[in-house]
Amino acid sequence: MDSKVYKFIDALHASRYRCALVVAGAGSKALSWLLEISGSSRTLIEATIPYSKESLAAFLGKYPDSAVSMKTAQYMAQKAFCKAKVFEEDQRSIIGLGCTATIVTDREKQGAHRGYISTMSNKGLKNWKLELQKGLLTRSEEEESISLAIINAISNTINIQPKLNIDFGKDSKLEELELDYGVSRVVEKCDYIYVDVELPMEIENKVNAKAILSGSFDPLHSGHISLLEASKSYLDMEVIFELSMSNVDKADLTIEKTNIRINQAFGKWPIIVTRSDTFIKKAKLFPGCVFVVGFDTALRVIDFQYYENNIDNMINQLEEIKELGCRFLVASRCINGILLTEKDLAVPEAFKEMFFELPVDLFREDISSTGIRTNSLGKEL
Numbered sequence: 001m002d003s004k005v006y007k008f009i010d011a012l013h014a015s016r017y018r019c020a021l022v023v024a025g026a027g028s029k030a031l032s033w034l035l036e037i038s039g040s041s042r043t044l045i046e047a048t049i050p051y052s053k054e055s056l057a058a059f060l061g062k063y064p065d066s067a068v069s070m071k072t073a074q075y076m077a078q079k080a081f082c083k084a085k086v087f088e089e090d091q092r093s094i095i096g097l098g099c100t101a102t103i104v105t106d107r108e109k110q111g112a113h114r115g116y117i118s119t120m121s122n123k124g125l126k127n128w129k130l131e132l133q134k135g136l137l138t139r140s141e142e143e144e145s146i147s148l149a150i151i152n153a154i155s156n157t158i159n160i161q162p163k164l165n166i167d168f169g170k171d172s173k174l175e176e177l178e179l180d181y182g183v184s185r186v187v188e189k190c191d192y193i194y195v196d197v198e199l200p201m202e203i204e205n206k207v208n209a210k211a212i213l214s215g216s217f218d219p220l221h222s223g224h225i226s227l228l229e230a231s232k233s234y235l236d237m238e239v240i241f242e243l244s245m246s247n248v249d250k251a252d253l254t255i256e257k258t259n260i261r262i263n264q265a266f267g268k269w270p271i272i273v274t275r276s277d278t279f280i281k282k283a284k285l286f287p288g289c290v291f292v293v294g295f296d297t298a299l300r301v302i303d304f305q306y307y308e309n310n311i312d313n314m315i316n317q318l319e320e321i322k323e324l325g326c327r328f329l330v331a332s333r334c335i336n337g338i339l340l341t342e343k344d345l346a347v348p349e350a351f352k353e354m355f356f357e358l359p360v361d362l363f364r365e366d367i368s369s370t371g372i373r374t375n376s377l378g379k380e381l
Helices: 003-013 028-036 053-060 070-087 139-155 184-188 222-235 255-265 279-285 295-301 311-323 349-354 369-375
Strands: 018-024 044-048 094-102 113-121 124-132 172-177 192-195 211-215 240-244 271-274 290-294 327-335 338-340 355-357
Touching: 003 028, 003 139, 018 028, 018 070, 018 139, 028 044, 028 139, 044 070, 053 070, 070 094, 070 113, 070 124, 094 139, 113 139, 124 139, 124 255, 139 172, 184 192, 211 222, 222 290, 222 327, 240 255, 255 271, 271 279, 279 311, 290 295, 295 327, 311 349, 327 349, 349 355
Parallel strands: 018 044, 018 094, 211 240, 211 290, 240 271, 290 327, 327 355
Antiparallel strands: 094 113, 113 124, 124 172, 192 271, 327 338
16 A cells, blocks of 8 residues: 555544445455554445446446446445435535446456546535556556545545645546536526435436525525525425526526536535526426525515516516416515515515515524625635
8 A cells, every 4th residue: 555545544544534435346445445544433434335237226226327427426426425424413524435437357348447436525526537548557456546546536525634646657547527517408408407415417307396595606605504494494395595507687607607506505405506597487497486585686576677677577577476376485684784674675566475574583684695705704514
């Protein structure tokens, strides 16, 4: 075992971090190294090797489109993370790791020899691909390379210094891949995606959203989370974050930025991603839904300037939202010492029943994403 790897694993075993690992195709030496150094019981929650196609399908709950792919490694990491949560309450200290690989065997393989590694933590997903130069390494050497990449991935997911930076030489290439939550599908193929750590990244993931909390989540902060929990308690139903890539007041989010925003929530809360920049569009996607909004957003809902400066457009859209059975739960806000509630909204009489108040004793809004960015008050969630 490389001395740098030994020192890292020794430090890992002395830390608060706990891991659940799932490896298929290669990577078993990484498990052996973790177990070889004393203290492994403090670190390793579980290690699983679903080696056959049937075993991998049983672990994932379905046969993957491709056993050796980034998508499969991601879902393996998600499943490992969910399993780890059962045994460790502090989500900040757990890591789920998935690795799927194809290496030298007793027959010639058509594709490249490679491995995909994904880690899932309270900070979301991180992904790597290790490309192996075909024909240059023995099976044992390729197995060791995949195993080193696994340890390297753990090191670069958690906060133990110094980070491992393993040199794989000219025979292998390790690269960190961009996040992939399937956001491009919202642009190209579907109205929304539903992202939940319990589910694979599939376009088919549907959700019957009864209540949603929309936002740009730049960043996702304690105010969003408190409002989510308060509205969930008041409504006695699940409330789901909704992130729109399009926004009336701001530039559209790129796929890269959208993935980063999702990553803030992934593993902690499910999130819906849409391109619905208006509530009429959201209402058509989720009829009968309760929209949880802050006071400022509620003001915009009844401001004709947000309807192409046309009051008739506003009335028509509000009527359609009403016909679709949607309502607005309004959180109060304190501005310059003045508490503003749903009762302070000048809602047209025909739509008053669509707006109702989240009790002030459950939540009031005194924090904004803009303020956090300006004052650098964000903290680990």
